[in-house]
Amino acid sequence: MPDSEPRAAAPRVYLIAAHPDWSxxxxxxxxxxxxxxxxxxxVRDLYGAYPDYDIDASREQSLAQAADLLVLLHPIQWYAMPALMKLWCDEVLAYGWAYGPGGTALTxxxxxxxxxxxxxxxxxxxxxxxRYFFDAFLPPYEQxxxxxxxxxxxxxxxxxAHRASHADIEAHVGVFQQRLxxxxxxxxxxxxxxxxxVDVPTTDRPLPDPHTEA
Structure with a gap:
C-alpha cells in the first residue's frame, strides 16, 4: 500500500474572551x-486570568504569534469591546512588534x-x-x-442577546463551534x-526620550 499523504497540522487558534461577569x-x-x-x-478568559488588569504582555504576544487565527469573543458594550480587551490591545499590540518598523509578528x-x-x-x-447599521461600529476592529x-x-x-430564545442561542453556539x-x-x-x-512612518511616532533608560 502506498504511503498516505502527510496530514497538515491543525490550525492554531487563540481565542481571547472578555466578559466582566460570566454569571x-x-x-x-x-x-x-x-x-x-x-x-x-x-482559550484565554481575560477577566479570569487578569482580574487585577495586570496583563502579561510578553506571554500574550507569544500566544498570539503562535496562532493562525485570533478570535475576539465578547459582548458589545457602549458600541465597543469591554475595557480589559481594549487594554489587551493597548499593551499586546505594541509598536515595533505588531505594527510599524519591524512590527511583523502577526502578519x-x-x-x-x-x-x-x-x-x-x-x-x-x-x-x-x-441610529446606525452595526457595520458602522466595525472600522476600529478592521483597521x-x-x-x-x-x-x-x-x-x-x-x-x-437579552431576549434571544434558547433555541436561537443553541443554534448560534452550534454555528460558532462548527466554524471554529x-x-x-x-x-x-x-x-x-x-x-x-500599511506603512507607519517613524516620523508619526514621538522621538525616544534621551533621559529614559533603554
Missing amino acids: ESRVNRLLLEAARQVPHVK GKDVWLVASTGGPEASYHPQGYN TATLCGMRFLPPLLLHG ASYPDWPELEDLGACPV
Whole structure:
C-alpha cells in the first residue's frame, strides 16, 4: 500500500474572551464553553486570568504569534469591546512588534470577531435608537487588524442577546463551534484578498526620550 499523504497540522487558534461577569452572560459563556471543546483552540478568559488588569504582555504576544487565527469573543458594550480587551490591545499590540518598523509578528494571520449585542438587529438602523447599521461600529476592529497585517474575517454576531430564545442561542453556539472546528475551510475565505500592507512612518511616532533608560 502506498504511503498516505502527510496530514497538515491543525490550525492554531487563540481565542481571547472578555466578559466582566460570566454569571450574567446568556450567550458568551456558552460560546466560551463550546470553544473549550475544540481540540486546537487555546482559550484565554481575560477577566479570569487578569482580574487585577495586570496583563502579561510578553506571554500574550507569544500566544498570539503562535496562532493562525485570533478570535475576539465578547459582548458589545457602549458600541465597543469591554475595557480589559481594549487594554489587551493597548499593551499586546505594541509598536515595533505588531505594527510599524519591524512590527511583523502577526502578519498574515486572521482575526475573527464573535460578538453579541443587547439591542435587536432592528435597533441598528438609521430609524432605530442606535441610529446606525452595526457595520458602522466595525472600522476600529478592521483597521486594528489591517495595521497589524491581519485579515479581518466576516464577524459572527448575535443581536438581541437579552431576549434571544434558547433555541436561537443553541443554534448560534452550534454555528460558532462548527466554524471554529472547520477553520480555515470556510467558503467565503476564498473571496477575501490578502491584507493590504500599511506603512507607519517613524516620523508619526514621538522621538525616544534621551533621559529614559533603554
